[in-house]
Amino acid sequence: MTVASLCSISLGAAAAYPEQTINYIIPFGPGGESDIAARLQEPLFKKHGGQSVAIQYKAGAGGAAAWAQLNSMTADGYTMMGTNLPHIVLQPMEKDVGYRTAEVTNVYWFHYTPDALLVTADSPYKTLADYLAAARKTPGGVIVGGTGTNSGNELAKARLDKLAGIKTTYIPFKGTGAVNTALLGKQVAASWGYTTVKLQLGDQVRCLAVAMEARHPRMPDCPTFRELGIDMVGGVYRGLAVPSSTPAAVQKQVASLIGQINKDPVFIEKMLDNGFTVVDVGPEQMKDFMDKMSKEYAEAAKDLGIKMQ
Template sequence: MKRFKTALPLLAAGAMLAACSGAGGGGGGATEDAAASYPERPIDYVVAFDAGGESDITARLQQQPLQEALGTEVSISYQPGGGGALAWSELTRTEGDGYTIMGHNLPHIILQPMMREDAGYETEDLKQVYIFQSTPNILAVRADSEYETLDDFIAAAKENPGAISVGGSGDFSANHVGTLLLNDEAGIETTYTPFSGTGAAVPALLGGHVDALMTYTPMIGQLGDQIRVLGIATEEPMEGLEDHPTFVDQGIELVDGAYRGVAVPPETPDAIVDKLAETIAGINEDPEFVEQFKEQAFVVENMGPEEATEFTAERKEVYQDLFERLGLL
C-alpha cells in the first residue's frame, strides 16, 4: 500500500523517463513527433469542482510554471457537479489531443463508479498523467473537547457504539473512507455525518453539532488553536506538523487521504502524456514550488503515468475489500 510521504523524492532524469514510458491504454500509434510539436495552442486545465477548493489552489499554483515549461497559455476552467463525476464523465468523451487536461482525485474516481450506477465513467476510462499532490486525513476535535487523545476518543467510542459523530466532506469521499478505516482499524463504531464541503463541516464542529471532524491537513493551519488534532493519517510525522501525532505512532495503521493529479481523455497519444508527465515532474522539483505546497500543508507526490495507474488499481482493491467487509457492496 502506498503511504503518504513527508519528503520530496528527487527524480533522476532516467528514472522519470522509465516511470513515464508505456503510459498504457493505447495511444493511437503516436510517435515522438507528436510530443515534439506539442503544444501548438493554449491548453485548458479543467478543475472538476468549484473555485476555491484544494484542487483549484493546486491548479493555480501550477498554472504559471506549466505555461513557462510548455511555452503556451494554460487557462483554468471549472466544471463542478456530482462531486467531480460530471467533469470526469465528460472527459471520457473529449478529443484526446492534449489540449484538455483535467484534475482528478482519489478516492473519488474509484468510489464513484464503484458505488454509483450513474457515475457516467469507469475508473480505467481516465488516462492518468500524474499524481502530484496529496492531503492526508486528520481527526480533529474542538480545543475544549473532552477527548484529549486518540485513546480517549477510541475508549469513548467503544463504550458507546455509534454515539460519537464524525463530520466530513461528502459521502464516499476521502473523509468518509478515512472514518470507515478508523472504525475498522480501531474496532469502533462512530456515526459519519456528511457535509457539502469542508466549509460547511468546520462550523458544525466548532458549533458543537458534531463531536469530531475527519478532514485534511490544511485545516491545521487554518483553524489553529480552535481544534485539537488527535491523529494525522501519514506514515511519518509531516514536516512542520511534528507536534501532532500520527495514527501509526499511536498503534492505528491508518494512512489515507485525498490524492490529486491530472488525467486526459483515453485516446490521448502516449507521447503527449509523457511530455506532460515530464513537465509536471520538473515543476515538482522546483524548490519555490515545493515551498508553496508546504505552506498549504500539501504533500508532494511523484507518480508518473504507469505508477499512478498502478497505485489507483491498488487503492481500488483496498476500498473494495473494505466495503465488502462492511457490507456496503
C-alpha cells in the first residue's frame, strides 16, 4: 500500500468522526447544572454526529476526583469529561488535588451560569441598593448562603464585597438544594445562586442583580450589576476536556462537534429556558481565555484567603 493510500485512509477515518458511542463523564452526581446541560446536549450528539453519548457520573471532591483521573483514560476522542471554572483553577491553587490546571486539556467551553444575588420575595431588600446599605450599616451582619467553600458562589460573594466596599458573612451549604432551603426558610438573608436557580424557584425569590453583560432574556426584570454601577460579570463556566495525550487533530474534531451542537437553535432555546448562557470558546480562543480567567481567579483567590501552592 502506498503512502498516498495510507494518508487517504487516515483522512477518511478522521472525517468520519464519531464512529462509535462517546463516553461523556460528569465529575459530579446527577441532577446538577453539569448534568442538566449534558442531558440537553445528549440528543444533539446523534443529530450532528450520528452517534450517541453514554453519560456517566464520577463524583467526589468537588470534581477533583474525576479530573485527577482524566489523563489516565483512553485518548481517542471517545472519552470526554465535563470541566468547570473556577473549580479547575482554584482547587489546585489551594492544595494538591491530584491534578494541575495546565494538565486539564479543555477543548471547548460551551456555557456559563451567571451569578445572581437572590432574596426571598418578601425580603426587606427590594433592590441591590437596599442590600448594600444594610451591609454597610452592619459590617458582617448580612448573612448570605452559597454552595461550598472556594466555590463559584463564594467567589461571587468576595467579588461583590470588594467592588462595593462591603463586608458580608458567607455560609457554605452542601449543594444548591440546601442553599435554596436555607434561603426560603429565612436561615440566610440572601443567597448567591445563578440564573438557573432563579428560574427554578420562580416567584418565591427576587433577583437583585445578575452578573451578565445584558439582562437574561428569561429574566427581564432582573438588572445587571453593571446597570447598577458595579462592574461584575461572571459565573460558573462549563465545558469539556479530553485526556492530554489525545491527538491535536482529534481534539479539533471533538471541539467541532461540540461547536455544532452549541449553535443548534433548539439547543440554544432550551439552554436559555433553563437559565444557562451559551458561550463559544474553542481551541483557537482557549489559551487566551484560560490565561485571562486564571489571572482573574488568582486575584480573587487573595480575597478568599487562598494561599497559592
